Amino acid sequence: xPSPKSITTATxxxxxxxxxxxxxxxxxxxxxxxxxxxxxxxxHNSASFPTLAVGILLGALREAGHQVExxxxxxxxxxxLQRERRETFWDDWKRRLHLSRRPILRPLRNWARKLQGxxxxxxxxxxxxxxxxxxxxxxxxLLLSAYLRHYPTVMExxxxxxxxxxxxLLGGPxxxxxxxxxxxxxxxxxxxxxxxxxxxxxxAIIEAVANQEDLLQFPGVTLPDGRTxxxxxxxxxxxxxxxxDFSNFPWDRYxxxxxxxxxxxxxxxxxxxxxxxxxxxxxxxxxTRPWEAVLHEMAELAERNGTKNFQxxxxxxxxxxAQMRGLIQNIQARIPGARWIAAVHVDERDDSGLSASELKxxxxxxxxxxxxxxxxxxxxxxxxxxKGCRVEINSQFIHDAHAAGLSVRCxxxxxxxxxxxxxxxxxxxxxxxxxxxxxRVRFNEFTIHVGTPIHQVLNExxxxxxxxxxxxxxxxxxxxxxxxAERLSGDYHRALARVLRAxxxxxxxxxxxxxxxxxxxx
Numbered sequence: 001x002p003s004p005k006s007i008t009t010a011t012x013x014x015x016x017x018x019x020x021x022x023x024x025x026x027x028x029x030x031x032x033x034x035x036x037x038x039x040x041x042x043x044h045n046s047a048s049f050p051t052l053a054v055g056i057l058l059g060a061l062r063e064a065g066h067q068v069e070x071x072x073x074x075x076x077x078x079x080x081l082q083r084e085r086r087e088t089f090w091d092d093w094k095r096r097l098h099l100s101r102r103p104i105l106r107p108l109r110n111w112a113r114k115l116q117g118x119x120x121x122x123x124x125x126x127x128x129x130x131x132x133x134x135x136x137x138x139x140x141x142l143l144l145s146a147y148l149r150h151y152p153t154v155m156e157x158x159x160x161x162x163x164x165x166x167x168x169l170l171g172g173p174x175x176x177x178x179x180x181x182x183x184x185x186x187x188x189x190x191x192x193x194x195x196x197x198x199x200x201x202x203x204a205i206i207e208a209v210a211n212q213e214d215l216l217q218f219p220g221v222t223l224p225d226g227r228t229x230x231x232x233x234x235x236x237x238x239x240x241x242x243x244x245d246f247s248n249f250p251w252d253r254y255x256x257x258x259x260x261x262x263x264x265x266x267x268x269x270x271x272x273x274x275x276x277x278x279x280x281x282x283x284x285x286x287x288t289r290p291w292e293a294v295l296h297e298m299a300e301l302a303e304r305n306g307t308k309n310f311q312x313x314x315x316x317x318x319x320x321x322a323q324m325r326g327l328i329q330n331i332q333a334r335i336p337g338a339r340w341i342a343a344v345h346v347d348e349r350d351d352s353g354l355s356a357s358e359l360k361x362x363x364x365x366x367x368x369x370x371x372x373x374x375x376x377x378x379x380x381x382x383x384x385x386x387k388g389c390r391v392e393i394n395s396q397f398i399h400d401a402h403a404a405g406l407s408v409r410c411x412x413x414x415x416x417x418x419x420x421x422x423x424x425x426x427x428x429x430x431x432x433x434x435x436x437x438x439x440r441v442r443f444n445e446f447t448i449h450v451g452t453p454i455h456q457v458l459n460e461x462x463x464x465x466x467x468x469x470x471x472x473x474x475x476x477x478x479x480x481x482x483x484x485a486e487r488l489s490g491d492y493h494r495a496l497a498r499v500l501r502a503x504x505x506x507x508x509x510x511x512x513x514x515x516x517x518x519x520x521x522x
Contacts, residue, residue, distance in 0.1 A: 036210045037067040039139040039166075041131055041157065043150045045072065047079045047253075048521055052260040052313055053145045055244030056199055063242045064203035071134050073127045075250035084440060084520040087507040096500050099414050099445055101488050123153040131157055135164040140210045141191075146172045148180070148477045154187055162189030167209050169194060173280040174478050176231055177451055181222045183476040196220025196232030197265075197282050199241035220281075234285045238265065239293040246305055256517045257307035261298055263327065264288035268319035269345055271386045272373075273457075274416070276449035276478070277315050286319055291326030295334045302335055311521050312342035319345065321353030328358070328365045341369035341518045346397045347388040354397055359404040369439075369515040370401050371522040374410035377430030378423035381416055386453070391430065402437040407515030409439055409522060412503075414496060415446035415484070417454070417465050424495035431502035439511050443503045450478040 038061060044051040054070065061068045135142065142161045146154050154170065161168040168189045175181045175195030184193055192215050198205060205218055215221045220232030235241075244260075251257060266286035270278045277283045302308050318324050331338050344354060359370075372394075376382055379391050401408045412427070431441070448455050457464050458480070472481035511519050 036140040036206050038141050038143055038206055039069050039134050040143045041071045043144060043146050043153060045074050049254060049258040049260055049311060050246040050249040052244060055246045057143060057202060058245035059242035060199055060202045062245055066203055066206060070248040071130055072250050074253050076126050076130050078124045078126050086510060087504060092504040123156045128156055132160050135160055135166055139166060141206055142166050142168045144170050146170060158188040158190060167191040176281040177478060179475040180478045185224050190224050193222045194220055195281050197235035199235060234287060238287055239289040243297055243300055256309060258309045258311050259301050259305055259307060260313050261310050262313050263294045263317060263323060264314055264319060267315040269388055273385050273453040276452055279451035288320045288323055291323045294327060295330060299335050308335055308338045309517060310340040316345035317342040318353040321351050324353045328362050331365050338366045339368050340366055341522060343371040343522055346372050346394055356400040359400050363405045367406060369407040369518050371409040374412050377427035381423050398434050398437050405514060407439045407512045408437060411442040413444045413446045417468055421489060421491035421495045424499050428495060428498040428502055435506050438506050441503045441506050448480040448482055
């Protein structure tokens, strides 16, 4: 099933339809062979905007004439995902503890991480209570689209479904990874795990469950006994998919009405060694759709949901610069007053769609915030990551985006294999020089995810990364726990402290007023 942000290595696009507006889908439901009633529980439950993956599920079923009920825990005062916010001293202290590599702090850090993980993974009693109540009406199937962190909650909901004798279908962004899917087969009451983009096939899958037919006729399905129909191919002709349905989300609980939207799936670059997005169910290979189709969907969703604020959930909106230009040049004519934010990939392409004039045009067209993966201020590390970018290009982009009036956000991490004190000093230099041009920095610890290029290197040529010691291979969460075998110097710790000080100085600032409505998103 699709997921909000799993939505890359080959290039290419799908500009193949005629001028007959094939993206205009017929209105009104069709009559399914078997009338079914589904219950969808939104485990993503963002406190900021509706869940795109769940909206796609609802849209697919309702366009096919199926009945479907949404249970959003947020509507019952359950808030799981908190927005990023203007940081306080407490936020800075927690980040310093979490990212510290000093041996003396390791016991405290490990205890804090374990405590945080236990709190985040614990099923919320209200979610279980409302799910049990909804299952009393005996829907034909219970649908869950889950992230891996939801495992404890999925286990408990599975028990509820088993007791109610309601079939459970589970999907999520990484269930195309066989090893990970197999780790989830012990979920009580499980009928099948679906590791596929089911935008068009979901109604038929639900009918097959209701009629007790063989689910292995559908690609990407794994049954509790381990039988599988194989890895599903990436979905093509995206313009033929359903319009997401957000009508039953608790719009009154969101601080600002923001509609999530996808212009394409995957990333045209798709080579960053650490990136797990490009190995997910919907992230494999880059696929786009005509900008006309995207704007048609945006206009429809704006009318349905009473807002003109949008967040593009694409991994990189500028993967297809021509599509991005089409959106920028036509969005205000199609949706007057639209405001939107997006993430991009800053790189060395001759045409990345991110020139100073194009960024200014984007701001004029309603763009308010732009996010990108900065990762490091060290060119040596960027090359090792295969980012396809240069430090000076990142710098120019930040200057141009800020000058255009955009709020600039970036993501970074500490601990890439071989990182030195000098690398961190260069990162600190970069952040300090651009502190007044950046509104937010998301700074994380480096993690190796299953299926990524760096994981493949560890599997096939571990001697290429002698500094890494693998402590645990965790297919349940699709990641590896590693530790650097290198002894870190005092210079390294001091450089890291300087980087974290720069991050805090940036994140304690107020956002540019133009982007205030999108605070915390992306």
